[in-house]
Amino acid sequence: MPWRWVCWSAGAVLLVLSGVVLLLQVAVHGGAGTPSRACGSAWDVVAGRAGWPQWWAADLSDPAGGRGGQLVRTLRCPGAVNGRIVTSGGLALGAVALVSAGELVALRSARRVRPALPGPGRRLRLLGTAVTILGALLTAGGLAGITMLVADPRAPLFLYVSRPVVVLAGLLLILPAILLIVLGRGASLMADYLAHAEATREAP
Numbered sequence: 001m002p003w004r005w006v007c008w009s010a011g012a013v014l015l016v017l018s019g020v021v022l023l024l025q026v027a028v029h030g031g032a033g034t035p036s037r038a039c040g041s042a043w044d045v046v047a048g049r050a051g052w053p054q055w056w057a058a059d060l061s062d063p064a065g066g067r068g069g070q071l072v073r074t075l076r077c078p079g080a081v082n083g084r085i086v087t088s089g090g091l092a093l094g095a096v097a098l099v100s101a102g103e104l105v106a107l108r109s110a111r112r113v114r115p116a117l118p119g120p121g122r123r124l125r126l127l128g129t130a131v132t133i134l135g136a137l138l139t140a141g142g143l144a145g146i147t148m149l150v151a152d153p154r155a156p157l158f159l160y161v162s163r164p165v166v167v168l169a170g171l172l173l174i175l176p177a178i179l180l181i182v183l184g185r186g187a188s189l190m191a192d193y194l195a196h197a198e199a200t201r202e203a204p
Contacts, residue, residue: 003102003105003106004102004103004105004106005102006102007098007099007101007102007103007105008098008099008102010095010098011094011095011096011098011099011102012095014091014092014094014095014098015091015092015095017091018088018089018091018092018095019088021042021084021087021088021091022041022042022043022046022084022085022088023041023042023043024041024042024084025038025039025040025041026038026039026040026041026042026077026080026081026084027039027080028072028073028076028077028080029072029076030070030072030076037058037062037072037073037077039055039073039076039077039080039081040054040081041084042081042084042085042088043151045081045085046085046148046151047148047151048151048155049151052074052077052078055071055073055074055077056071056073056074058073059071059072059073059074122191124187124188124190124191124194125187125188125191125192127184127187128183128184128185128186128187128188128189128190128191129184129188130184131180131181131183131184131187132180132181132184132185132188133184134180134184135177135178135179135180135181135182135183135184136181138174138176138177138180139174139177139178139181142170142173142174142177143174145170146166146167146170146171146174149166149170150163150166150167
């Protein structure tokens with residue numbers, strides 16, 4: 001199924017680009033003839049390592065930046081960083097859309113090849129697909145939450161526990177979501193087995 005792998009490959013490329021855009025440093029300009037000022041990366045802002053308090057303090061401590069009452073970082077960094085976050089999110093959504101399109105094409109091709117399932121088998125396959133998708137979404141959300149939680153090493157949480165402990169606890173919490181994926185795939189395989197058994201029984 002070449003289209004499936006093409007969509008997966010393009011989705012992986014877009015996902016990598018989304019991460020790169022999120023990690024690239026953002027710079028703003030105060031005007032003609034003035035040097036650019038660093039705002040940090042969009043990921044620094046998402047993780048809480050950078051924000052308007054840091055930009056405001058940097059503007060106050062920078063004579064060139066504060067000259068004439070212009071707080072360049074404070075005024076321009078939020079819009080620049082938000083633009084990067086929107087771009088990164090758009091690339092990530094594009095990756096999800098491409099992968100979903102590839103899976104849809106593969107599903108339609110498989111339906112043309114697979115024998116028709118009886119009522120219980122069809123319902124079992126639909127249930128397995130739904131449970132697998134739910135588990136995948138919960139797992140992705142859990143991994144994103146763990147990443148956000150441990151991104152800032154100066155967070156007050158790490159005064160009480162270490163980062164490896166937090167990661168381990170987070171992974172334990174997403175085990176039920178991974179179990180949903182396993183159960184969904186098992187239900188789908190059972191539906192395929194029922195279809196194969198039915199086709200073998202009806203064959204002359």
